[in-house]
Amino acid sequence: MIYLTNDLSWSPDGCNVETIRQGEYETIPHRAQEIATNLGILVNRDSPPPVEEKASRKKSKQQ
Incomplete structure (x- = not known):
């Protein structure tokens, strides 16, 4: 499941703008x-939350 926390306005072809409304989608x-x-603004509810990049960098710098 994909969840958008805000509306997304985007252009699939570089000319026309489409809006995908906030909410939950299969795809x-x-x-x-x-x-x-x-x-x-995207939350993928099928996978675990991502590891924060800052935390990963701190660990690698400490070693």
């Missing part, structure tokens, strides 16, 4: 998923 287009992930 959305791959490019829309990439954009939503980069914006921090």
